[in-house]
Each structure stands twice: as structure tokens, then as C-alpha cells.
Amino acid sequence: MTPARRPAAKKASPRARVQPEEQRSEAFSQRRQAMLEVAAELFAEQGFRSTTVRQIGTAAGVLSGSLYHHFESKEAIADDILSSYFDGLLTTYKEIIAENDNPGTTLRELIRAAFASLGPHRAAITVLQNEGEYLRQFPRFAYLTKMENDIRRMWVKVLEEGVELDLFRDDLDPRITYRFIRDSIWVVVRWFAPSGRLSSDQLAEEYIKLTMGGLEKS
Secondary structure (H helix, E strand, O other): OOOOOOOOOOOOOHHHHHHHHHHHHHHHHHHHHHHHHHHHHHHHHHOOOOOOHHHHHHHHOOOHHHHOOOOOOHHHHHHHHHHHHHHHHHHHHHHHHHHOOOHHHHHHHHHHHHHHOOOOOHHHHHHHHHHHHHHOOOHHHOHHHHHHHHHHHHHHHHHHHHHHOOOEOOOOOHHHHHHHHHHHHHHHHHOOOOOOOOOHHHHHHHHHHHHHHHHEOO
16 A cells, blocks of 8 residues: 655745844844944943943843944944944035035024934034044044035035035135034034924024124125
8 A cells, every 4th residue: 555645844935044044134124223323322422431341231122242242342333423423424424415506595594404413413523522533543433524624625625615605704714613603503413303492403503593693794
């Protein structure tokens, strides 16, 4: 008597095989992002140098060893935070400049974008203000100077074009003006709260009223 054949096992579909891997990858990315956010808050509150990997792990609810599965070092975490800030800001600034041919309009939009970055990138801006010079001594942070110079050149060019087109005062020093604008916006991060009375958009409009009145010819 011929034994009955067992039914052939069903082959797992490609989707069924890939899905668990996708889920693991997504979970890994989510844990990594959560750790980044925790570290960013600690860096902003107590400083990069004063924050330890153990403190980050404790605040994130993981062991220090688990943290190293996502980041090779504390410097790598700061690198991720700072590079994300600069990459996003440069992209936004380039888009604004490409979309506007009037220096006055362009400058207003650059100011609005700078204020909009205060909430999402509070930690990056705070670390740059407090410990930028310290970080620049490490080769992996050499890009900070280049990024800052690229941004400075963008703003200065807009200011220079405004003077050339007789839109801004002809006694304006574009480089000094840029530094005044940059530093006065950056200092807002020390007291601005996203859940406060004024939003970043409202603060930007108040700032534009004060600044453009002194720059533009009447």
C-alpha cells in the first residue's frame, strides 16, 4: 500500500519573509530616535561635557551597553544632532534664496526660518553656543566651521544685494549686520518655550518689525 503523501509545505511569500526584518528595522530606528531626543535634552540642560553615556542610558531607560548598539560614542550622538540641524537649515535657506529674487523678501523668509528652527533644534543651538569651540578641536566636528561659513555667506550675499539694489541702507556693513541678526536670534533659544505665550512665528514677525525698520530705506 502506497503511503499517503504529505501536503507540500507552503512557501512563505517574499512579503512574509521581509516584513519581520522591516519591523525590526523600524523598531531599531524608533529606539535610536528616542535616545537621540533624550540625549539632546540632557545636552541642552546640563551641557555636552557634563552629560555621561550612563545618564543618557538611564534617562532613555536602557543600559549603557545597549546605547552603544546605536551609537559608537557620546560624540557620535552630538554629531548626529548637530549635522541634522545644519543639513536641514542649509537646505531650507537654499530653497528660500532660490525662490525669491527680492532681497527684502528673502531676508524676511530667512529670519522666519531661523526662528522656526529654535524649537526643534534647541539642543543643537545650545550646544553650539556653549561648546562649539570645544567640539571643533575634534576632527569629526571640522564640518561645523564650514557649515557656519556657508550660512554666513548666504546671508551676507542677500544683504549685499539689498544694498546694491538700493533697498537697504548704503551705510550698512553686511557682515556686521549678519552677526547682529544671527546672535540676536540665537539668544532667543535660551528663553523661548514652544508652549509659551508667543509661537516662533509670532516672535519672528515681532523681530522682523524691529530689524527691517532699521535696514530698509523708507
